[in-house]
Amino acid sequence: KNQVEQSPQSLIILEGKNCTLQCNYTVSPFSNLRWYKQDTGRGPVSLTIMTFSENTKSNGRYTATLDADTKQSSLHITASQLSDSASYICVVTRLQGAQKLVFGQGTRLTINP
Amino acid sequence: NAGVMQNPRHLVRRRGQEARLRCSPMKGHSHVYWYRQLPEEGLKFMVYLQKENIIDESGMPKERFSAEFPKEGPSILRIQQVVRGDSAAYFCASSPREGEGTEAFFGQGTRLTVV
Numbered sequence: 001k002n003q004v005e006q007s008p009q010s011l012i013i014l015e016g017k018n019c020t021l022q023c024n025y026t027v028s029p030f031s032n033l034r035w036y037k038q039d040t041g042r043g044p045v046s047l048t049i050m051t052f053s054e055n056t057k058s059n060g061r062y063t064a065t066l067d068a069d070t071k072q073s074s075l076h077i078t079a080s081q082l083s084d085s086a087s088y089i090c091v092v093t094r095l096q097g098a099q100k101l102v103f104g105q106g107t108r109l110t111i112n113p
Numbered sequence: 114n115a116g117v118m119q120n121p122r123h124l125v126r127r128r129g130q131e132a133r134l135r136c137s138p139m140k141g142h143s144h145v146y147w148y149r150q151l152p153e154e155g156l157k158f159m160v161y162l163q164k165e166n167i168i169d170e171s172g173m174p175k176e177r178f179s180a181e182f183p184k185e186g187p188s189i190l191r192i193q194q195v196v197r198g199d200s201a202a203y204f205c206a207s208s209p210r211e212g213e214g215t216e217a218f219f220g221q222g223t224r225l226t227v228v
Binding site: 034036041042043044045046049089100101102103104105106 | 117119146148154155156157158161169204206216217218219220221222224
């Protein structure tokens with residue numbers, strides 16, 4: 001079954017601290033993996049997209065990793081800011097077949113001052 | 114280049130009425146996806162359309178829900194005879210093509226409330 005599992009479900013950290021969010025997937029055939037940030041009441045916004053051959057990609061304070069062998073990805077946020085409070089969603093794209101984008105449930109991140 | 118535009122942003126319908134949700138993809142994008150997000154839950158795939166064609170509707174409820182993406186104009190998600198359980202945020206995403214590394218861009222969503 002094509003699934004994307006994210007952990008933790010929710011996370012609270014202090015402003016300025018670092019954190020790492022996890023994503024495990026069983027989706028195949030694999031095309032790419034994306035991390036989205038979704039602010040409350042808004043649509044998801046792409047942070048990174050990685051294909052099979054890429055194992056790390058950075059976007060400012062966000063760094064995503066991908067291990068295609070173990071089917072795991074992580075999103076590391078450094079020097080967190082209050083504006084980082086949001087849901088972070090891991091999405092895996094299938095190369096073919098139905099339901100091409102498979103979404104994780106998201107990690108709800110709260111940054112406290 | 115405007116992003117994916119969804120309207121209305123908020124829609125209130127009484128039980129039994131029809132809801133029509135519109136999605137205008139980004140310019141040059143011919144692939145549209147609709148997703149539903151229930152409160153405190155993740156996005157769930159509903160339907161994938163290309164111009165004038167439904168490619169995959171495996172996530173659509175069999176009754177009351179339909180979607181179209183005409184040659185001209187926005188994509189429409191139509192819900193007939195709405196029930197309270199239809200209350201959710203409905204997101205549309207568009208992409209220019211399929212293929213490895215293709216980006217999908219999301220609209221701001223339509224929040225449907227059935228009273």
